[in-house]
Amino acid sequence: MDKVILVDVIPKETSRKTAEKNLDELSLLIETYGGMVIVKIIQKRGRPSMKTYLGTGKALEVNEIAEAEKADLIIINGLLKPNQVQYLFTIFKIPVWDRIDVILKIFDKHAKTDEAKMQIELARLKHEFPKLYGQGTRLSRLGGGIATRGPGEKYLETKKRHLRARIKEIEKKLAVIKKVHNKQRQVRKRKNLSTAALVGYTNSGKTTLLQTLTHKKNLYIADELFATLDTKIGDMWLPEIQEKILIADTIGFIRDLPPFLINSFLATLDEVRNADILLHVIDVSDPDITNKIEVVEKILKELDCEDKKKLYIFNKIDLIKDASILVELKQKYNKFDPIFISAKNEKGMDDLKKALESSAQNLFG
Ligand SMILES: Nc1nc2c(ncn2[C@@H]2O[C@H](COP(=O)(O)OP(=O)(O)OP(=O)(O)O)[C@@H](O)[C@H]2O)c(=O)[nH]1
Ligand SMILES: [Mg+2]
Structure with missing residues (x-):
């Protein structure tokens, strides 16, 4: 297990409590990927340093702590720019990752289908590509002096060309998969089947709910972030209206997802964009519930889904002792x-079914 030092840079006005809450989420991400956080460092700054993100003094201090603690990895709770990574490389003796590197590692671990694997490779290439530019200047110093192109630079040119070609190749393959999905959706439409898509913050209980509602087999449910990366679809009978409805599970959302990462998953998220209704699953036991609802709403907006019919499903009510919260x-x-359920204990399913039936009637006639 990698021993990890976690570092966050927060604005001066942010309270320590908020900062610690944000770090808790990153710690959970790190646990999910298989690392162990041994030290957490919070640095207050007006804004991150352009050069080293943390500030050179703080970076040197972190390096000393890393050496003393024999850490394997330094993780920064932010999105590092290529030149910042380059500078930090020169200070730290061990690798440094940003938040996106951690998320991509988890994606790697959880990807099962070819589609998910390709989407992740695409995201990784897009994340790593800009970093090569920073390396260009550093490596070219190995070359034959001013105004000559060094061996490092030539190597980088080849590498960039190779990466560009690979990005094109994956995008082509994903476009083919997208066509297949579109066909499948057309078939469903022709059969008059409506789809409800489960959306929500990662770990809110979407897959558990899919299982409870549709009894679909072989679903991966775990107390981990981004357990689901592929769209899984089950069906459910609504007796009141004598209709079958499809329920689609999909990738969970998280704060600070950069657009390129969302775009890499567009094929999977198509299910959300084409759904007739969205079921926003929310973990009621989460102390950060309001912010997480907002994060999900913001991403739905980026996916042009803000006008879709939506039901709020407050899950995990079994964990709530004080009913006034509900x-x-x-x-x-x-x-x-709002509907209140426990997907795990199968509580509130009748209410949910009724809400689906009445929405289905209104929406699909
Ligand atoms: N106590 C309790 N735990 C629940 C409930 N529903 C889900 N969980 C737990 O919450 C964790 C996450 O559940 P998942 O169904 O994998 O959540 P998800 O939203 O699909 O997560 P991602 O796929 O990672 O986005 C698991 O440990 C579940 O057992 C519930 O109603 N009550
Ligand atoms: Mg899931």
């Missing part, structure tokens, strides 16, 4: 027809 949530989110 009353407050019901009032606050009343316009999203």
Whole structure:
């Protein structure tokens, strides 16, 4: 298991409590990928340093701690620019990752289908490609002096060309898969089947709910972030309206997802964009519930889904001792027809079915 030092740079006005909460999420991400956090460092700064993100002094200090603690890896809770990675390389003796590197590692671990694997490779290439430019200047110093192109630079040119070709190749293959998905959706439409897509923050219980509703087999449910990377679809009978409805599970959302990462998963997220109704699954036991609802709403907007019919499904009510929390949530989110369930203990399923039946009737006639 990798021993990890976690570093965050926060604005001066951010409270320590908020900063620690954000770091908790990153710690969970690191655990999911298989690392162990041994030290957490929070640095207050007006804004991250252009050169080293942390500031050179802090970076040197982190390096000393890393050496003393025999750490394997330094992870920064942010998105590093290529030149920042380059500078940090010269200070740290061990690798440095940013938040996206961690997420990509988890994606690697959880990807099962060819489609998911290709989408991740695409995301990784797009994340790593800009970093090569920074290396260009550094490596060319190995060359034959000013105004001559060094061996490093030539090597990088070849590498860039190779990466560009690979990106094109994957995009082509994904376009073919997209066509297949579109065909499948057309067939469903012709059969008059409507689709409800489960959306929500990672770990909120989407896959558990899919299983409870549709009894689909071989689903991967885990107390891990990004357990699901592929779209899985099950079906469910709605007796009141004598219709079958499809339920699609999909990748969970998380804060600070850069657009390139969302774009890499567009093929998977097509299921969300084409759904007739969205079921936003929310973990009621999460202390950061309001922010997480907002993060999901923001990503839905980026996917042009803000006008879709939506139900808020508050999950994990079995973990709530104080019922007044649920009353407050019901009032606050009343316009999203809130439903309270425990997907794990199969509580509230009748309410959910009723809500689906009435939405189905209104939406699909
Ligand atoms: N106590 C409790 N735990 C639940 C409930 N529903 C899901 N869980 C747990 O929450 C964790 C995450 O569940 P998943 O169904 O994998 O969540 P997900 O939203 O699909 O997560 P990602 O695919 O990673 O985005 C698992 O440990 C589940 O057992 C619930 O109603 N009550
Ligand atoms: Mg899941």
